Amino acid sequence: MHSFTEENYLKAIYKLQETNGEVVATSALAQVMEVHAPSVTDMLKRMAGKKLVTYQKSKGVKLTERGRQVAVGIIRNHRLWEVFLVDKLGYKWDEVHDLAEQLEHIHTEDLTNKLDKFLGFPKADPHGDPIPDANGVLPKSKAVLLSTLKVGEEGMFTGVTDHTPAFLNYLDKAGISLGNNIKVKAIEEFDQTYTLQIKSNKEIIISNKVANGILVN
Amino acid sequence: MHSFTEENYLKAIYKLQETNGEVVATSALAQVMEVHAPSVTDMLKRMAGKKLVTYQKSKGVKLTERGRQVAVGIIRNHRLWEVFLVDKLGYKWDEVHDLAEQLEHIHTEDLTNKLDKFLGFPKADPHGDPIPDANGVLPKSKAVLLSTLKVGEEGMFTGVTDHTPAFLNYLDKAGISLGNNIKVKAIEEFDQTYTLQIKSNKEIIISNKVANGILVN
DNA sequence: AAATTAAATTAGATTAGCCTAATTTTACTT
DNA sequence: AAGTAAAATTAGGCTAATCTAATTTAATTT
Numbered sequence: 104m105h106s107f108t109e110e111n112y113l114k115a116i117y118k119l120q121e122t123n124g125e126v127v128a129t130s131a132l133a134q135v136m137e138v139h140a141p142s143v144t145d146m147l148k149r150m151a152g153k154k155l156v157t158y159q160k161s162k163g164v165k166l167t168e169r170g171r172q173v174a175v176g177i178i179r180n181h182r183l184w185e186v187f188l189v190d191k192l193g194y195k196w197d198e199v200h201d202l203a204e205q206l207e208h209i210h211t212e213d214l215t216n217k218l219d220k221f222l223g224f225p226k227a228d229p230h231g232d233p234i235p236d237a238n239g240v241l242p243k244s245k246a247v248l249l250s251t252l253k254v255g256e257e258g259m260f261t262g263v264t265d266h267t268p269a270f271l272n273y274l275d276k277a278g279i280s281l282g283n284n285i286k287v288k289a290i291e292e293f294d295q296t297y298t299l300q301i302k303s304n305k306e307i308i309i310s311n312k313v314a315n316g317i318l319v320n
Numbered sequence: 321m322h323s324f325t326e327e328n329y330l331k332a333i334y335k336l337q338e339t340n341g342e343v344v345a346t347s348a349l350a351q352v353m354e355v356h357a358p359s360v361t362d363m364l365k366r367m368a369g370k371k372l373v374t375y376q377k378s379k380g381v382k383l384t385e386r387g388r389q390v391a392v393g394i395i396r397n398h399r400l401w402e403v404f405l406v407d408k409l410g411y412k413w414d415e416v417h418d419l420a421e422q423l424e425h426i427h428t429e430d431l432t433n434k435l436d437k438f439l440g441f442p443k444a445d446p447h448g449d450p451i452p453d454a455n456g457v458l459p460k461s462k463a464v465l466l467s468t469l470k471v472g473e474e475g476m477f478t479g480v481t482d483h484t485p486a487f488l489n490y491l492d493k494a495g496i497s498l499g500n501n502i503k504v505k506a507i508e509e510f511d512q513t514y515t516l517q518i519k520s521n522k523e524i525i526i527s528n529k530v531a532n533g534i535l536v537n
Numbered sequence: 538a539a540a541t542t543a544a545a546t547t548a549g550a551t552t553a554g555c556c557t558a559a560t561t562t563t564a565c566t567t
Numbered sequence: 568a569a570g571t572a573a574a575a576t577t578a579g580g581c582t583a584a585t586c587t588a589a590t591t592t593a594a595t596t597t
Contacts, residue, residue, distance in 0.1 A: 217409040
């Protein structure tokens, strides 16, 4: 139906629209897709021809409704495959991204829905990212960065903003796992470090960088 | 590593070598790959450059050892994914081929082996085709065509030579399933039809065409 | 062995997706 | 408002994988 490349552009545009606002710049896309700007311009023209995006020369791109549907479908598929890889095949959460990047492009509606059922209709992937439902609806999360909590406040660790293996590994080593309750015991003004209490027992100190990678509810 | 296209050529060459002898002709490949002959010539040159095949102008192709390893790896992966689709996701045996054609190209050694383990190290795919082991060894089958049996002889239904959905559906409808014991009760000389006894109870009549699609052991 | 037919190759194009270099458009300063 | 910097586009090329038309090589028939 659509090439892997087109699907990757759609996904990238979708994510940029989510985080950086409605209209996406050529340069931003070029950076995310790791190609040079003229390649993006080329591709956007082709995709506009297929009604996947609306593109105005030098004015950036937006997804059409159809483009959004495809993008969300890919994301749904990606996250379901991640659950499969972790829950069924025994991969660790920091190992699945690249494989899921490939598997996500193998999707018929039927396959995705059967996989969803097989996995028990999971609501989030191994990193806590919500899985869109079969209609392309993505539940709005009201999770906030751990770094926005004040001393004494607490929340449940429900997701990460940093998906790099390095960060995920750090969390493993620090003993911070999805679902844990995290309470901010202290914030050191001097160097912006946080003292946390995890699961009402152990206490640890993390940097601001780490606190910015953790989402709590 | 290798493109999907290269992998498909390797698989096609492998299968043609198995059935039609050591050396594969350009025209045979063109037919299987559903492309025109000059495309094959082109591709063979590229693949010879990568040491995946040995190719002599106008003399046909053979796989190199490396080419064979890759081809068998793809077949292993294809068959494991078919088992997954049928056993885990609930697909029927006539529905999985096209999906597995895509999934087969997503393969790291690790993924394939984890999938193998998850599926319980199956020895055959849903059509009875043997699954190569992790070292690329494919068990030699001594199955024979049902059409070669004489009256009174019997065997266990262990595979098909015709993988089309139409044929597989016919077998479903006729109540002939993998693993069934099949005994030839009679062969009608006039029109080459076979009267079979399935699982020591029901008796059915099949055509020669069907008898040529069934492998027994 | 010559002639014919069939198979394979070469030559020259096409498309998707990418590139670099040059140019144009937009945005930002002063 | 003019000048500069940054962003985007056009122009022209490249590669993988395909095509058609023309040619060459191999196989088969007389």
